[in-house]
Amino acid sequence: MKNKFFRMKFFLNFKIRDWKKAQSFCFLTFFFWIITGICFSAQPQKSKEPVLKIGLVKNLGEIDIKIPFGGDLRDIYGRKAKIFKNGDDFHWSLSAEVAFLNQQAKSKNRKQKKFEGFIGKKFYIISRGPLTFKGKSYQGIFLLFFKNEGVQIINFVRLEDYTKGVLRGEIGSLAPIETLKTQAILARTYGMANLKKHGSDGFDLCASEHCQVYLGASAERPSITQAVDSTRGIVMGYGSQLASPMYxxxxxxxxxxxxxxxxxxxxxxxxxVKCDYCSKGINYRWTRLIPNDLLKKRLASEKIFFNRIYSATVESPAQLDRVKNVVIVTDRGRFSVKGTTFRRIFSLPSSTFMVSGLSEDNSKLALRADLQVPLASKQGKTSFEIIPVLADLSKINGKDPAGFIIASRNGLKRIARPKGGWKVIIAGVQSNFSRKSIPEKGLDIKSPGRVLLNKGQSTGEALLRIIGRGYGHQIGMCQSGAIEQGKLNWSYRRILPFYYHGVCLMRLRY
Ligand SMILES: [Zn+2]
Ligand SMILES: [Zn+2]
Incomplete structure (x- = not known):
């Protein structure tokens, strides 16, 4: 009461002439509050560990979730709808529920308590330990959203558990420990920087490559646990902001x-950033051969139609650099395809490549080869019999072969590459060749016969030969390079700034 009275008195005694004083008092108070507020917020505050919402699946017609450590099913108001004992399963099927609801609607027993069904509702599965779904275990809570199209599962998981669930799918568990720590910092930072990336879908991040591959608790390994625990809360920043890393x-x-x-x-x-640390990796340089048929089929999906391709070139700032466009000249005209589109439709490792030209598809030429062998005719003229042959091209690997093995009905024979290339291959047959006298051991190459390769068959069977470098979008950290740096005992404090210039490290305290 005394205090209240005092405040009232102060208020009543307040006069207009004190207004300026009051103004400066208010200003100073406000200023003091701002300063202390800033200082206070600059202090690292201990708060709750962030929980991320990871979209695991959607529109599933049937689910089976194992609850090894028991728990319960709760509605969005926290009311328990079901209690699970250790090892219980939660099974749900859209078709079974629809059938049951239909049957119930037809039933005349109105006194019986009606089952309302799950469709249109959300439920949480809360357990004392990890939940198992599709053979993988997950830390945290499952939110099940039952819809007419099926059920959606969202895993509510703490940031550190999420990070542990990401490392295996993104870099594996066998990388050097400092590389794993680097990846842990990036995975954690990416998670925090991309909250709401899937906001319109009702969760933060998906569990696939689109965001970060998240395999849950089953993917944890001792090396991963060590890397994540030893960098707990550490994220990458730029200035005073959280960085949004890519790798x-x-x-x-x-x-x-x-x-x-x-x-x-x-x-x-x-x-x-220049990085040659990845030069030992398998995707440092790569080659792909695209046959004409596949070229036609995939480009048709981009509304580009032709029968034969005459040439292909790339538009890029330098050789083996990022391809802006691939320009192809065909019998139906000239077309330009974006480098990123070309990468996508042909599943190329990256969009930094060059076209080394067209080459003939030797495998197709050889597989269509016919062996033409002379037969003595009654009139003394020579006639020919055509015997289809197969070529074993397993050792060719896309290179123009110096020779290959023909498997004819007469046995196996190695055929050397003729000077003029593979269009006509000289083979040999016995001069007294007849079907009945084909030797078991195969053809005799001393007496020439001919393997004819129909020119009409070989044209149009062109291969587009593509040579490229790298795998992925090539922005930010190169994981193959970071693995080599880890082997050289670089710490994460050295690896991160190598790929991300000017960044700092911050620790989230929880
Ligand atoms: Zn995503
Ligand atoms: Zn690299």
Whole structure:
């Protein structure tokens, strides 16, 4: 009461002439509050560990979730709908529920308590330990959203558990420990920087490559646990902000700036970096051969139609650099396909490549070869019999072979490459060749016969030979390079700034 009275008195005694004093008092108070507020917020505060919502599946017609440690099923108001004992299963099927509801609607027993069904509702499965779904175990809680199309599962998981569930799918558990720590910091930072990436779908991140591959608790390994635990809460920042990192498998010599790949604003820490640490990796350089048939089929999906391709070139700033467009000249005209589109439709490892030209599809030529053998005719003229042959091309590997094995009905024979190439292959047959006298051991190459390769069959069977570098979008850290740096005992404090210039490390306290 005394205090209240005092405050009232102070208020009543307040006069207009004190207004200026009051103004400066208010200003000072406000200023003090701002300053202390800033200082206070600059202090690392201990808070709750963030929980991420990871979309596991959607539109599933049937689910079977194992609850090894028991728990319960709760509605969105927290009311328990079902209690699970250790080892219980939760099974649900859309068709079974629909059938049951239909049957119930027809039933005349109105006094019987009606089953309302799950469709249109959300339930949580809360357990004392990991939940198992499709053979994988997951930490945290499952949110099940039952819809007419099926059920959606969202895994509510703490940031550190999420990070542990990401490492195996993104880099494996066998990388050097410092590389794993680097990847843990990136996975954690990516998770925090991309909350609401799938906001319209009702969760934060998906569990696939689109966001980060998340395999749950089953994917944890001692090395992963060690890497995540020893970097607990550490995230990468730029200035005072959380960085939004990107990383990829292999850069193939140098990484790429973010705007060169996706356009948009240039991010200062996602610039091109020279990296030869990945040169031992399998995707440092790669080759792909695209047969004409596949070329036609896949480009038809981009509304490009032709029968034969005459030439292919790439538009890129330098050799083996990011391809802006692939230009193809065909019997139906000239077409330009975006480098990223070309990469997608032919599943190329990256969009940094060059076209080394067209080459003939030797496998197809050889497989269609016919062996033409002379037969003595009654009139003394020579006639020919055509025997289809098969070529064993398993050792060719896309290179123009110096020779190959023909498996005819007469046995196996190695055929050397003729000077003029593979269009006509000289083979040999015995001069007294007849069907009945074919030797078991095969053909005699001393007496020439001919393996004819129909020219009409070989044309149009062109292969587009593509040579490229790197695997992935090539922005940010090159994982193959970081693995080699880890082997050289580089710490994560050295690996991260190598790929992301000007970044700092921050620790979330929880
Ligand atoms: Zn995603
Ligand atoms: Zn690299």
């Amino acid at each position: 990829h498998s292999t850069c193939g010599g140098y990484t790429t700036s973010n705007d060169e790949v996706y356009g948009g604003k240039a991010v200062p820490y996602l610039r091109r």
